[in-house]
Amino acid sequence: MFLLLNILAVLNGVYLLLFRSKTSDVTSARLLFGGSLLLLILPLCLPGLVYARNWYLHNIHSSFRLEGSGFILVDVDELEMHKGMVTREASLEGYQLLNDDVVRAVNTPDQKSFIEDDDGCCCTKLITRNQLGMLGEEHPLSLLLCRSDFWLYYIAYFCGGTIGLVYSNNLGQIAQSLGQSSETTTLVTLYSSFSFFGRLLSATPDYIRAKVYFARTGWLAVALLPTTIALFLLASSGSLAALQAGTALIGLSSGFIFAAAVSITSELFGPNSVGVNHNILITNIPIGSLVYGFLAALVYESHSVAGSKTESVICMGRDCYLLTFVWWGCLSVIGLASSVVLFLRTRRAYQRFEQDRITSSMLYS
Numbered sequence: 001m002f003l004l005l006n007i008l009a010v011l012n013g014v015y016l017l018l019f020r021s022k023t024s025d026v027t028s029a030r031l032l033f034g035g036s037l038l039l040l041i042l043p044l045c046l047p048g049l050v051y052a053r054n055w056y057l058h059n060i061h062s063s064f065r066l067e068g069s070g071f072i073l074v075d076v077d078e079l080e081m082h083k084g085m086v087t088r089e090a091s092l093e094g095y096q097l098l099n100d101d102v103v104r105a106v107n108t109p110d111q112k113s114f115i116e117d118d119d120g121c122c123c124t125k126l127i128t129r130n131q132l133g134m135l136g137e138e139h140p141l142s143l144l145l146c147r148s149d150f151w152l153y154y155i156a157y158f159c160g161g162t163i164g165l166v167y168s169n170n171l172g173q174i175a176q177s178l179g180q181s182s183e184t185t186t187l188v189t190l191y192s193s194f195s196f197f198g199r200l201l202s203a204t205p206d207y208i209r210a211k212v213y214f215a216r217t218g219w220l221a222v223a224l225l226p227t228t229i230a231l232f233l234l235a236s237s238g239s240l241a242a243l244q245a246g247t248a249l250i251g252l253s254s255g256f257i258f259a260a261a262v263s264i265t266s267e268l269f270g271p272n273s274v275g276v277n278h279n280i281l282i283t284n285i286p287i288g289s290l291v292y293g294f295l296a297a298l299v300y301e302s303h304s305v306a307g308s309k310t311e312s313v314i315c316m317g318r319d320c321y322l323l324t325f326v327w328w329g330c331l332s333v334i335g336l337a338s339s340v341v342l343f344l345r346t347r348r349a350y351q352r353f354e355q356d357r358i359t360s361s362m363l364y365s
Helices: 002-018 026-064 076-106 122-128 148-158 161-169 171-177 181-201 216-236 240-269 274-281 284-302 319-364
Strands: none
Touching: 002 026, 002 181, 122 319, 148 161, 148 216, 148 240, 148 274, 148 284, 148 319, 161 171, 161 216, 161 240, 161 284, 161 319, 171 181, 171 240, 171 319, 181 240, 216 240, 216 319, 240 274, 284 319
8 A cells, every 4th residue: 555655656746747737728737737636636546446456355356266176285375474484584594694794793692792893993983982782772862962873963964954955945046146047947846856756765765675674874875975966066067957957866865864864863762752852853954054055145145246225136157156066065975974974883783673673573473
């Protein structure tokens, strides 16, 4: 059901992105509007489809089965359960082959064997010092503010998702300075649509965890990469294609971060305190909006042309936001580096949690 809802959401987003009506033809506009209504109504039919499928399997499909046949050695339900057990066993074996060294390190009686290292390397100390031992441990405010993982997470969000949010707030002025005022609506649509797709993509780790398991903090680092690429792309070129591509990448990255942040906060610092802890985390949004907006305003006004007293200051050309994009790009590199360090510090806790989950599912199935 959840997978079907996500597929319909993607189809809806693609439809609204690609088939926006730009014509004054009333008939075409009505057809496009009718198609969007149809896509919005389709999710209401899913419960009926699921009910019809279950009814078919229990009433129609079961009547064709030969209960007394000597070729049927086991019950169908038992066969399906056996297939599920075999699949889980194969997943567990594959996971152990990939992570056998990590599992042995985690299951050792002396947990400090992988938390503390005596080689004295600065990078090793940065990764292993006060390392998170397990996921879901509750962190009150006093403990949260003393955690290195929290401040790495805070910096990654501050230098990643918040930059994307400030970029969207300045999108109209950026388009105007580059002489693309007529494309403002298209750019806003691109950012909104790809932000929507990014939010949907944030559920991908849960879908593929049976085949490819990767810590959610690692996905956070991957999600920050498009923002860095987009900002340096915007700094290197002022063309419309670069502006559209950069806007789409920043929207995709921001949407993923905004949707995944609550889950990461819950996993790292406890589900019971997630409301308070996440509100502390997102204090970086107003702070970042003030800092990044003020930086952009300084650069913009330094290249602007003063008009009359009644007119607002207007800046035209690439120089209006060139230095801003460079600064934002450098800050996003800091956020990317923080997210990578956070991933390295928390991956053992994620691997231990996943191993315990697979083992418990094998025991209780």
